[in-house]
Amino acid sequence: xxDSNKPDGLAVSEVLAAVLQVRPTSPxxxxxxxxxxxxxxxxxxxxxxxxxSLPGGRLGPNEDVEASIxxxxxxKVDVRQLTHVEQLAVFSRPDRVPGDERVVATAFLGLVPCNxxxxxxxxxxxxxxxxxxxTAFDHQAIVLRxxxxxxxxxxxxxxxxxxxxxxxxxxxLRGLYSAALGYKVSATNLQRVLSRRGLxxxxxxxxxxxxxxxxxxxLFRFSRSDMLVTxxxxxxxxxxx
Amino acid sequence: xxDSNKPDGLAVSEVLAAVLQVRPTSPxxxxxxxxxxxxxxxxxxxxxxxxxSLPGGRLGPNEDVEASIxxxxxxKVDVRQLTHVEQLAVFSRPDRVPGDERVVATAFLGLVPCNxxxxxxxxxxxxxxxxxxxTAFDHQAIVLRxxxxxxxxxxxxxxxxxxxxxxxxxxxLRGLYSAALGYKVSATNLQRVLSRRGLxxxxxxxxxxxxxxxxxxxLFRFSRSDMLVTxxxxxxxxxxx
DNA sequence: ACAAAAGTGTTCCCTCTACACCCATGC
DNA sequence: GCATGGGTGTAGAGGGAACACTTTTGT
Numbered sequence: 001x002x003d004s005n006k007p008d009g010l011a012v013s014e015v016l017a018a019v020l021q022v023r024p025t026s027p028x029x030x031x032x033x034x035x036x037x038x039x040x041x042x043x044x045x046x047x048x049x050x051x052x053s054l055p056g057g058r059l060g061p062n063e064d065v066e067a068s069i070x071x072x073x074x075x076k077v078d079v080r081q082l083t084h085v086e087q088l089a090v091f092s093r094p095d096r097v098p099g100d101e102r103v104v105a106t107a108f109l110g111l112v113p114c115n116x117x118x119x120x121x122x123x124x125x126x127x128x129x130x131x132x133x134x135t136a137f138d139h140q141a142i143v144l145r146x147x148x149x150x151x152x153x154x155x156x157x158x159x160x161x162x163x164x165x166x167x168x169x170x171x172x173l174r175g176l177y178s179a180a181l182g183y184k185v186s187a188t189n190l191q192r193v194l195s196r197r198g199l200x201x202x203x204x205x206x207x208x209x210x211x212x213x214x215x216x217x218x219l220f221r222f223s224r225s226d227m228l229v230t231x232x233x234x235x236x237x238x239x240x241x
Numbered sequence: 242x243x244d245s246n247k248p249d250g251l252a253v254s255e256v257l258a259a260v261l262q263v264r265p266t267s268p269x270x271x272x273x274x275x276x277x278x279x280x281x282x283x284x285x286x287x288x289x290x291x292x293x294s295l296p297g298g299r300l301g302p303n304e305d306v307e308a309s310i311x312x313x314x315x316x317k318v319d320v321r322q323l324t325h326v327e328q329l330a331v332f333s334r335p336d337r338v339p340g341d342e343r344v345v346a347t348a349f350l351g352l353v354p355c356n357x358x359x360x361x362x363x364x365x366x367x368x369x370x371x372x373x374x375x376t377a378f379d380h381q382a383i384v385l386r387x388x389x390x391x392x393x394x395x396x397x398x399x400x401x402x403x404x405x406x407x408x409x410x411x412x413x414l415r416g417l418y419s420a421a422l423g424y425k426v427s428a429t430n431l432q433r434v435l436s437r438r439g440l441x442x443x444x445x446x447x448x449x450x451x452x453x454x455x456x457x458x459x460l461f462r463f464s465r466s467d468m469l470v471t472x473x474x475x476x477x478x479x480x481x482x
Numbered sequence: 483a484c485a486a487a488a489g490t491g492t493t494c495c496c497t498c499t500a501c502a503c504c505c506a507t508g509c
Numbered sequence: 510g511c512a513t514g515g516g517t518g519t520a521g522a523g524g525g526a527a528c529a530c531t532t533t534t535g536t
Binding site: 411 | 485486487490498500
Binding site for chain 2: 524525526527528532533534535536
């Protein structure tokens with residue numbers, strides 16, 4: 001129970017990140033569709049020993065929440081190659097963490113491109129977002145919130161850059177979008193939609209053709225690697241000048 | 242300066258709300274376009290005495306952040322008729338509030354329909370979002386974030402219900418959308434877009450006609466008064482079954 | 483009758499979808 | 510040549526923007 005005699009507002013501020021990645025199903029072959037996974041860490045101590053939780057920790061005195069989560073991901077799980085970080089929400093139920101102290105969490109979405117495979121401590125592992133193990137505290141809700149945010153932003157921003165390697169083929173990109181969104185995306189239309197917005201540029205090179213032949217695929221890169229809202233108006237566009 | 246000797250994570254958690262309303266320009270006449278305004282409170286004490294700040298306060302021990310901001314708005318500024326409340330972001334720069342204590346703020350967007358005019362304490366007043374007075378701390382950034390969130394969500398959700406009275410004419414609704422979005426919205430298309438999504442239903446009644454004549458306007462209501470995402474996919478719609 | 487305000491019908495245009503068809507490579 | 514995967518052309522459809530036109534009231 002929370003001690004009601006404490007002065008108002010005093011609480012422990014923690015930061016947590018749902019780090020998502022579309023991980024290839026078969027390692028070392030780019031084949032397969034890939035699965036959207038989240039980085040979790042198995043708790044050794046009570047409370048919730050043995051359950052899986054999100055990486056993070058306490059806010060340091062001289063950092064804001066985003067600096068804090070970046071520092072902690074780098075320190076604890078050696079994830080330094082985040083291509084995108086954004087706040088999700090505050091999770092603040094008074095009883096969300098048992099114990100004497102009140103703990104308020106600022107949750108983040110973090111994205112890692114599919115081609116990086118950071119070295120992880122023994123107690124850390126990737127888990128499919130759609131088949132989560134037993135999770136600690138309210139961390140399952142945070143993971144689902146992260147997944148939903150990613151899905152939404154893939155549809156009206158250039159956020160695909162954060163899932164993809166520096167260079168990629170359209171069909172590889174199609175696999176990333178399909179895995180993240182949870183439904184098949186057409187390569188044809190994916191290329192046209194992204195090209196029309198000026199988000200893709202060809203590198204000029206082509207990918208080596210596969211073992212069963214086929215035309216070699218052209219390589220592309222994203223023209224920007226910071227997030228950009230490309231479709232701000234679903235309806236009610238402002239009148240054109 | 243923040244004292245670096247304090248234990249990690251301990252901080253004061255505060256909640257703040259940018260309460261927005263499209264306020265009619267001429268009171269008591271529904272005429273005029275209305276202006277998007279925010280509720281601010283003039284600080285009497287240092288720090289930042291004389292500057293305008295957002296209502297809010299410290300998180301209580303037995304409430305989550307949303308319950309806290311609703312309680313504080315009701316207590317301090319007697320705003321009880323919020324039609325929508327949602328988290329914006331955490332503001333956590335170590336130096337955002339001068340003093341011995343570290344203060345981390347969870348900022349909210351709150352919406353009040355245009356027809357309610359709550360009684361306000363003497364030190365509280367509405368200010369146009371596009372002509373803010375001197376604001377305290379980082380509160381100006383919070384207000385702008387709230388405005389941007391409102392504008393975005395008006396375009397892909399039914400959030401208009403939170404700005405409008407229970408019953409309204411299309412042209413009154415047009416004024417609300419125009420004031421909030423910052424550009425003229427066509428009444429014709431507004432009605433069709435909202436109707437197509439099933440968000441509007443006619444009450445059957447009509448509004449009294451104005452002093453200068455004209456056909457009496459039909460009254461409508463929103464069919465739902467909780468927020469609903471109506472256009473989740475700007476592009477990359479899932480394939481139809 | 484005329485002005486004013488509300489509401490409807492119609493056209494245009496843009497862009498996403500779907501699917502057929504062409505291209506480049508390995509065997 | 511033929512299978513395989515990559516890329517392009519093109520028709521179709523849906524929906525929002527714009528604007529002309531009709532409807533209903535007051536004077």
